[in-house]
Amino acid sequence: MFSRLRRRLTPPVNLLHGAQPAVLKHGQQPATTPVNRPGNYIMSIYRNLLIALMLVLATACGKSPSEPPGAPAAEATTDTAADAQTDAEMQSATAVKYTASCAAGIDRVGALFAELEGFQGEATVASVLDPYNTLQRELTNVAYPAQLYFLTHPDAGVRAAAAECEQKMDELNTRIGLSRPLYDAIAAVDVSTADDETRYFVSQTLRDYRINGVDKDEATRTRIRALNEEITKLGQQFDSNVPADVRSITVDDPARLAGLPQDWINAHPPGADGKITITTDYPDFIPFLRYADDNDLRKALYFEYQNRAYPKNQAVLESLMEKRYELARLTGFDNWADRATADKMTGSGAEAWSFVRGGLEASRSRAEADYQEYLARLRQIDPDADQVNPWQSSWIGNKIRLEKYQVDSAALRQYFEYTKVRDGIFGLTTDLFGLEIRPWATDEVWDPAVEAYEMYSDGELVGRFYLDMHPRQDKYKHAAMFQVETGEPAVTVPRAALVTNFPGGEEKGYLEQSQVETFLHEFGHLIHFLVSNNQRWTPLSTPEWDFIEAPSMMLQEWIYDTETLQSFATNDAGEVIPAALVEKMRAAQNFGQGLFINGQMFYASISLNYYNRDPASFDLLQLWEELATKYSVLPFVEGAHPYASFGHLNGYSAYYYTYMWSQVIAYDMFSRFEEEGLLNRDTARDYLQEVLARGGSRPTAVSVTEFLGRPYNFEAFQRRLDQGT
Numbered sequence: 001m002f003s004r005l006r007r008r009l010t011p012p013v014n015l016l017h018g019a020q021p022a023v024l025k026h027g028q029q030p031a032t033t034p035v036n037r038p039g040n041y042i043m044s045i046y047r048n049l050l051i052a053l054m055l056v057l058a059t060a061c062g063k064s065p066s067e068p069p070g071a072p073a074a075e076a077t078t079d080t081a082a083d084a085q086t087d088a089e090m091q092s093a094t095a096v097k098y099t100a101s102c103a104a105g106i107d108r109v110g111a112l113f114a115e116l117e118g119f120q121g122e123a124t125v126a127s128v129l130d131p132y133n134t135l136q137r138e139l140t141n142v143a144y145p146a147q148l149y150f151l152t153h154p155d156a157g158v159r160a161a162a163a164e165c166e167q168k169m170d171e172l173n174t175r176i177g178l179s180r181p182l183y184d185a186i187a188a189v190d191v192s193t194a195d196d197e198t199r200y201f202v203s204q205t206l207r208d209y210r211i212n213g214v215d216k217d218e219a220t221r222t223r224i225r226a227l228n229e230e231i232t233k234l235g236q237q238f239d240s241n242v243p244a245d246v247r248s249i250t251v252d253d254p255a256r257l258a259g260l261p262q263d264w265i266n267a268h269p270p271g272a273d274g275k276i277t278i279t280t281d282y283p284d285f286i287p288f289l290r291y292a293d294d295n296d297l298r299k300a301l302y303f304e305y306q307n308r309a310y311p312k313n314q315a316v317l318e319s320l321m322e323k324r325y326e327l328a329r330l331t332g333f334d335n336w337a338d339r340a341t342a343d344k345m346t347g348s349g350a351e352a353w354s355f356v357r358g359g360l361e362a363s364r365s366r367a368e369a370d371y372q373e374y375l376a377r378l379r380q381i382d383p384d385a386d387q388v389n390p391w392q393s394s395w396i397g398n399k400i401r402l403e404k405y406q407v408d409s410a411a412l413r414q415y416f417e418y419t420k421v422r423d424g425i426f427g428l429t430t431d432l433f434g435l436e437i438r439p440w441a442t443d444e445v446w447d448p449a450v451e452a453y454e455m456y457s458d459g460e461l462v463g464r465f466y467l468d469m470h471p472r473q474d475k476y477k478h479a480a481m482f483q484v485e486t487g488e489p490a491v492t493v494p495r496a497a498l499v500t501n502f503p504g505g506e507e508k509g510y511l512e513q514s515q516v517e518t519f520l521h522e523f524g525h526l527i528h529f530l531v532s533n534n535q536r537w538t539p540l541s542t543p544e545w546d547f548i549e550a551p552s553m554m555l556q557e558w559i560y561d562t563e564t565l566q567s568f569a570t571n572d573a574g575e576v577i578p579a580a581l582v583e584k585m586r587a588a589q590n591f592g593q594g595l596f597i598n599g600q601m602f603y604a605s606i607s608l609n610y611y612n613r614d615p616a617s618f619d620l621l622q623l624w625e626e627l628a629t630k631y632s633v634l635p636f637v638e639g640a641h642p643y644a645s646f647g648h649l650n651g652y653s654a655y656y657y658t659y660m661w662s663q664v665i666a667y668d669m670f671s672r673f674e675e676e677g678l679l680n681r682d683t684a685r686d687y688l689q690e691v692l693a694r695g696g697s698r699p700t701a702v703s704v705t706e707f708l709g710r711p712y713n714f715e716a717f718q719r720r721l722d723q724g725t
């Protein structure tokens with residue numbers, strides 16, 4: 001049970017701002033972790049609960065899974081035996097209390113569900129929709145704290161209870177999502193004279209039930225259940241085969257490690273046979289591809305890396321795709337990509353593919369310019385080089401970056417003391433959106449290090465949040481926004497928590513630039529949640545999944561605004577960050593973007609094209625090669641079988657495009673700020689009202705169109721890419 005939950009909650013490697021940008025950015029398959037990201041069918045079944053979970057996943061997009069440099073070891077304790085005894089009793093009392101509150105919550109949800117399933121009489125908004133809405137709200141309010149506590153609570157007893165609570169909520173939610181009586185009751189409500197939002201709510205709810213096949217006859221539903229189980233098993237098999245297949249190369253002569261950092265070399269002494277072993281695991285693979293000067297060794301390791309889980313996953317992936325195809329057909333779709341996108345902004349596989357093709361076109365010339373720059377630098381080293389190979393791009397890209405764009409991280413860090421950054425982001429939130437942040441005096445924190453705040457708009461309380469920002473033993477190791485409580489109009493405001501592992505806390509700490517960016521990004525999720533999670537219909541609080549990252553990606557842009565940075569970034573001597581340094585940060589950020597985007601869009605093309613047709617109609621390797629030849633700027637490597645370890649083919653399945661989709665819309669929305677001023681309050685107000693606060697109460701395409709005054713397009717994205725050429 002623990003491992004199941006842990007697997008699900010493992011955050012995806014952030015592909016835009018990965019911990020290993022050199023490798024991720026330049027041509028390799030994205031380094032996937034064994035994320036057991038729920039497939040779309042599950043997402044539809046568990047719509048609300050899993051949207052919550054996935055938001056955690058999504059928001060766990062802090063760039064580097066920041067293993068803090070100064071993570072404290074277990075603290076030495078001077079407690080006496082008697083104190084320890086008291087602590088243990090206290091802890092267990094906390095766990096007992098939490099377990100009881102979860103059990104009560106589950107009982108409440110169970111009772112509401114039973115009542116609705118047995119509903120007789122005239123189905124109306126008041127008799128069916130209102131109780132269904134309450135059911136959904138109660139469900140999230142039990143599930144949200146369970147996720148948070150499982151990953152952050154200092155008391156092991158509470159963490160265990162939270163894991164169990166979450167599993168029970170999962171089971172209950174599955175039953176709700178597959179309940180035919182509930183579907184029939186909601187479908188029977190006549191909403192023809194209801195308001196727009198209520199009609200939209202009903203149409204969305206029924207659509208999700210139909211995606212699950214709840215409206216089908218009993219025989220079909222039995223087959224659907226069996227397929228779901230098989231898909232889950234195959235997906236787990238696919239995911240676990242990748243990390244299980246660790247490959248390696250060996251080196252006889254330590255001189256061949258030239259270029260690698262000394263600490264890495266020290267950590268790789270020769271074994272008893274005199275050979276040095278280098279594996280395909282990330283701590284070896286990523287630095288090796290980035291720093292090792294030996295081209296043949298890089299090539300050999302790359303080849304092993306791209307053959308992980310091959311041939312084992314060949315048959316697994318083929319079966320997984322067949323089952324998904326069958327499930328899609330049974331539930332009324334042409335193929336899996338159509339089913340997986342039915343509840344997204346794209347709405348269909350064809351629309352998603354048209355987006356990806358557009359992205360490939362828009363990024364093409366910039367990607368080729370980057371490629372030429374890499375090739376020219378490579379030729380200075382090897383005059384005979386006729387192309388940049390995938391095992392060379394990270395290495396040569398890193399050389400250029402150091403030569404042309406290096407920003408001294410120590411010089412930057414002095415301006416990013418934690419409390420100044422925090423207060424700076426609070427200040428930006430107030431300046432931009434008129435959202436004022438005040439300390440909140442409450443005892444309801446899970447650890448003494450957690451800070452609590454309230455957010456006000458025009459003097460009115462809109463939400464509450466916690467900051468759990470510094471490392472601690474047994475705490476979640478990444479950065480994420482967690483939902484804590486759903487808001488209910490006129491009753492209660494939403495609550496959320498930011499969890500990160502930044503330096504600071506009891507001692508003064510200084511953030512890296514990437515951490516400041518992570519802070520802004522996660523704070524973007526927080527603002528979005530707090531201002532939107534108070535809809536009349538609770539399930540309409542969250543927008544379509546492929547839009548989730550856009551507000552956060554957009555807020556990150558403010559770190560490159562000199563005026564914003566200079567408003568809070570000062571060093572200990574009180575000097576503000578120099579404008580030239582901000583400019584340098586911007587240039588460094590822009591470097592290599594063409595190849596990065598081309599790589600991301602190429603993987604999105606694989607993910608879609610593997611799933612937008614009958615899997616019996618094509619060969620995995622052949623289609624990969626075809627798409628690579630057509631769309632990837634970096635060449636395909638003969639003998640590689642990258643699909644066998646492309647983990648997102650299970651988790652994301654067809655919708656790997658979502659990060660890029662969010663990015664394109666983020667740039668487009670940001671373009672209005674660029675025109676009207678980054679600190680223009682009217683623009684920000686518009687954005688808050690038309691986009692953020694709407695949540696999922698209407699199609700996001702409508703919200704974005706309202707804000708921009710036109711439908712979104714590729715122009716800002718294209719401009720951004722062209723700036724770098």
Ligand SMILES: [Zn+2]
Binds near residue numbers: 058521525
């Ligand atoms: Zn995010």
